[in-house]
Amino acid sequence: MSSRCLASFHRSTIMKLHVSSNSFLQLLKAGDLSQRMMHGINLPLNVFSQKSQTFRLAFDKQINTSSSLEAGHSKWQNIKHIKAAVDRERGEKSNLLAHRIQLVLERNPDTDPKQNTELANLIKWARSNNLTNDVINNTIDRQMKRRDPSSITFFAGRGPSNTGIIIECFSPKPLHTKGILQSYVKKHGFSLHTPADDLFEHKGVVEVDLSEEELVAANADPDNFPLDKYVEVAIVVGAEDVKLEHDGEKPYIQFLCGPFDISKVSRNLNDAGFNVTRSERTCIPTVTVTVTQEFIENVNKLAEKLDGNSDVIKYHFNVVPES
Numbered sequence: 545m546s547s548r549c550l551a552s553f554h555r556s557t558i559m560k561l562h563v564s565s566n567s568f569l570q571l572l573k574a575g576d577l578s579q580r581m582m583h584g585i586n587l588p589l590n591v592f593s594q595k596s597q598t599f600r601l602a603f604d605k606q607i608n609t610s611s612s613l614e615a616g617h618s619k620w621q622n623i624k625h626i627k628a629a630v631d632r633e634r635g636e637k638s639n640l641l642a643h644r645i646q647l648v649l650e651r652n653p654d655t656d657p658k659q660n661t662e663l664a665n666l667i668k669w670a671r672s673n674n675l676t677n678d679v680i681n682n683t684i685d686r687q688m689k690r691r692d693p694s695s696i697t698f699f700a701g702r703g704p705s706n707t708g709i710i711i712e713c714f715s716p717k718p719l720h721t722k723g724i725l726q727s728y729v730k731k732h733g734f735s736l737h738t739p740a741d742d743l744f745e746h747k748g749v750v751e752v753d754l755s756e757e758e759l760v761a762a763n764a765d766p767d768n769f770p771l772d773k774y775v776e777v778a779i780v781v782g783a784e785d786v787k788l789e790h791d792g793e794k795p796y797i798q799f800l801c802g803p804f805d806i807s808k809v810s811r812n813l814n815d816a817g818f819n820v821t822r823s824e825r826t827c828i829p830t831v832t833v834t835v836t837q838e839f840i841e842n843v844n845k846l847a848e849k850l851d852g853n854s855d856v857i858k859y860h861f862n863v864v865p866e867s
Contacts, residue, residue: 637670637673637674637675637792638675638679638683639791639792640791640792640793641666641669641670641675641679641680641683642683642686642687644666645663645666645683645684645687646687646822647821647822648660648662648663648666649663649684649687649688655684655688663684667680681854682851682854685854686714686854686856686857689714689855689857695714695715695716696712696713696714696715696857697712697713697715697718697721698710698711698712698713698746698827699711699713699721699722699725699736700736700739700740700741700743700744701726701729701734701735701736701737701738701740702734702735702738702739702740702743703729703732703733703734703735704733705833705835706743706831706833707734707833707835707839707861707862707863708740708743708744708829708831708833708861708862709729709734709740709846709859709860709861709862710740710744710827710859710860711725711736711850711856711858711859712825712827712856712857712858712859713725713853713855713856713857714855714856714857715855721855722736724853725850725856728846728849728850728853729846731846732842732843732845732846732849733842734846742830742831743829743830743831743862744827744828744829744830744860744862745827745828745830746803746825746826746827747784747800747801747802747803747825747826747827747828748800748801748802748803748804748805748806748809748823748824748825748826749798749799749800749806749822749823749824749825749826750783750798750799750801750806750809750810750813750820750822750823751789751796751797751798751799751820751821751822751823752796752797752799752813752818752819752820752821753796753797753818753819753821754794754795754796754797759794759795762788762795763794763795766788766790766795769788769795771786771787771788774786774797774799777813777816777818778799780812781799781808781809781812781813781816782801782805782808782809782812783799783800783801783805783809784800784801784802785799785800786798786799786800787800796821799813800828803825806823806824806825807823809823810823826858826860827858827860828860829860829862831862832862832863832864833862833863833864834863834864834865834866835863835864835865835866836865836866837865837866839863840863840865843861843863847859
């Protein structure tokens with residue numbers, strides 16, 4: 545899943561508002577920004593954009609990257625390139641499945657497909673897209689476990705050359721879980737006994753749908769999608785950043801905020817008339833490390849091992865493949 549646009553702004557922006565926050569947000573959502581000056585709204589912004597790419601593994605488990613890998617001229621290189629493309633497509637579909645299951649279970653928490661028609665239809669869709677029963681069942685299991693935040697623990701570890709990993713895991717017994725995870729990561733050069741919290745920052749993610757008109761614009765030219773309106777919305781609702789994202793099916797707007805501001809930002813967006821489709825915590829690398837293709841393959845093997853453990857909810861690496 546690729547980040548098409550990223551807008552950052554200073555929270556020190558001085559705003560003079562003579563209308564309520566909700567009225568202002570409704571004004572922005574309606575797209576009539578020309579009325580701002582009539583209401584005495586002063587919003588000097590320092591906004592800039594940058595492009596980035598994120599190679600998403602199954603269920604929001606990600607390796608942050610900044611460039612694509614190209615196939616070589618040998619038969620083996622081409623096979624590896626094709627396999628990587630297939631794995632990437634499968635990962636995107638798995639991530640989309642997780643996102644949809646989260647929404648379905650929020651509307652109806654029953655995990656029995658016979659009692660939950662939406663879930664049954666989603667399972668049919670997953671199978672038609674060549675996702676295995678293990679992937680489907682593990683995804684449902686993970687979503688149910690996330691409903692008990694008191695039993696979720698973040699495990700951080702370091703690898704060679706300042707590479708890092710964070711694993712979000714369902715762990716009623718954290719010490720026992722850490723031992724299991726350490727046995728996984730140790731074989732691939734990482735250690736959960738070495739702190740890595742400085743390599744990542746915890747953030748909140750809140751996502752909203754685009755209007756039909758905005759969907760057309762985002763699909764036509766994502767790199768030049770106008771984010772000004774959403775930058776101003778972000779300031780008012782208490783978010784820190786905003787960007788255009790794509791889940792493999794359609795584009796949407798993603799707001800980033802502090803991990804303890806998720807509920808506030810979600811509530812403010814809902815009150816303003818936006819359709820919030822997802823809100824959760826995530827980890828974003830503060831430091832990225834360029835590594836060889838061999839190391840990327842090593843990370844992929846570790847990712848496959850973590851995917852096989854249904855208690856693992858998410859994981860994050862801070863590696864970037866060399867160009």
